[in-house]
Amino acid sequence: MNGTFDAEGVRRDALAAIAAACDLAELEAAKAAVVGRRGTLTAAQRSLGALPEDERRRTGAAVNAVRAAVAQAEAARRAELEDERDRVVLAQEAIDVTLPPRTPPRGALHPINETMDAMLDILVGLGYRVVTGPEVESDWYNFDALNTPVDHPARTLKDSIYVRSLVDVPPRADGTTGILLRTETSPVQARTMLAQPPPVYVVIPGRVYRQDTPDATHLPMFHQIEGLAVDTDLSFTDLRGTLAELARALLGPETGLRFRPHYFPFTEPSAELDAWHSGRWMELLGSGMVHPNVLRTCGYDPEQVQGFAFGMGVERMAMVRHGIGDLRLFVENDLRFLSAFA
Ligand code: DAH
Secondary structure, three states, X not given: OOOOOOHHHHHHHHHHHHHHOOOHHHHHHHHHHHHOOOOHHHHHHHXXXXXXXXXXXXXHHHHHHHHHHHHHHHHHHHHHHHHHHHHHHHHHHOOOOOOOOOOOOOOOOOHHHHHHHHHHHHHHHOOOEEOOOOOEEEHHXXXXXXXOOOOOHHHOOOOOEEOOOOOOOOOOOOOXXXXXXXXXXXXXXXXXXXXXXXXXXXXXXEEEEOOOOOEOOEOOEEEEEEEEEEEXXXXXXXXXXXXXXXXXXXXXXXXXXXXXXXXXXXXXXXXXXXXXXXXXXXXXXXXXXXXXXXXXXXXXXXOOOEEEEEEEEHHHHHHHHHOOOOHHHHOOOOHHHHHHHO
């Protein structure tokens, strides 16, 4: 600056640059070029001191006039650019609430669990408590405690799945370890009675295992629900009433029922219950009065208390409820099958 401050030139350039700024960053740069540390106006201001008195006053006034004009133009352009920026941001962030939602696929209970829940609901409603027991079981609970003879065929490797033991157990005469995947939920009857005094009203849901090749009507793993009631003055009538209630709640109030004499080692007398369904008698469950030997083994006095018990397959009930013809569908995890229950 050589004393002649070109106020008109600085103002023209500054206002042109401000008007040309396309965004807030460009506007900031245009402003800095005039009033920033290295700005033209700042330089003019700095050199005022070297000017003679009257020229200093004139130039000082011119500098201030340009500064005011620049500030005003800058503020006006800033307001425009901020408006523009807000419009763009609002448009970008807008949410169209009229778009159809993306519905996540809905899961469903597995039909076995759904059926098991329905069966347990009914029994819990009758006053039973749900208890569970281990799937890896000793042959004492699975057979001996349940009055099963040592030579009963169910004990053999042909029917039961024995497991290797992690601890050293002396080999049995029958060649098994005596540790097996439970073949029924009945051992939990013995576990329950050994753990508490009467009265007992329990239902026992769970998986059971047998040596079977999978086909439409067999699986090596399936589910049972077991019931056990022990109290004073329980008779076969109570068993009949309880099972009729359960069967009719599951299959409909008009369902025809019949008891057939049967044999189980742990009940005497024993009976199977059939239900009239789809034009034929269908076997529903096994049941009976708890054998005095079982009560005695579990520390109960058969002179003081009586009991009844029943056990039923969940898969069979699920097949009836849902009209399913092949057991293998339950374990194949084919979504086309499972999503039908959603
Ligand atoms: N445990 C028997 C089975 O798997 C079913 C059964 C029958 C259970 C009679 C019982 C019962 O509690 O009393 O075939």
